[in-house]
Amino acid sequence: MESKIVHRDGLLLAGLAANVTLGDVEAGTAIRLGEQFLARRSEINNVINSREHFGLSTDPDNYNPETDKFEFFIGVEVSSIDNLPDGMVYREVPKNDYVVFTFEGPADNAGRVHHYLYSTWLNNNDYQLAAPLNIEVYDERFKGPAAAESVTDIYFPICKK
Numbered sequence: 001m002e003s004k005i006v007h008r009d010g011l012l013l014a015g016l017a018a019n020v021t022l023g024d025v026e027a028g029t030a031i032r033l034g035e036q037f038l039a040r041r042s043e044i045n046n047v048i049n050s051r052e053h054f055g056l057s058t059d060p061d062n063y064n065p066e067t068d069k070f071e072f073f074i075g076v077e078v079s080s081i082d083n084l085p086d087g088m089v090y091r092e093v094p095k096n097d098y099v100v101f102t103f104e105g106p107a108d109n110a111g112r113v114h115h116y117l118y119s120t121w122l123n124n125n126d127y128q129l130a131a132p133l134n135i136e137v138y139d140e141r142f143k144g145p146a147a148a149e150s151v152t153d154i155y156f157p158i159c160k161k
Contacts, residue, residue: 012092044076044084047077056075099155104149130158
């Protein structure tokens, strides 16, 4: 699986969030949250780039994927969080170096990226994860969560071991 290392400036994101388990994600909870967000996206002021949406998954300390909930957030980059619409939240992502993987096909294919990162990439490189999160970037290449022709980038924050 191909990867590249990039530096990304910090992001200020506005959108919707939910605490979910992997089972919830498999049952479509993240997709439904994305649909809710897209229906309300026009309510957000100060959008920097309307062509990119961000899915931010943040794991709790000592995360156990078998049982624990994590936060899934979906939103857009904004220049400020003034006048957030009711029910929307913001998240700040600090600037960092990231390893980026690109996958094609339905959103379910993201699991293969995570598996490769943990089972192979981290073991074969001089990096470790810098934070318990990842960022999925949905741009003009993303055709929908079930579309075979979708292309999605996943960013994992890294630092030297």
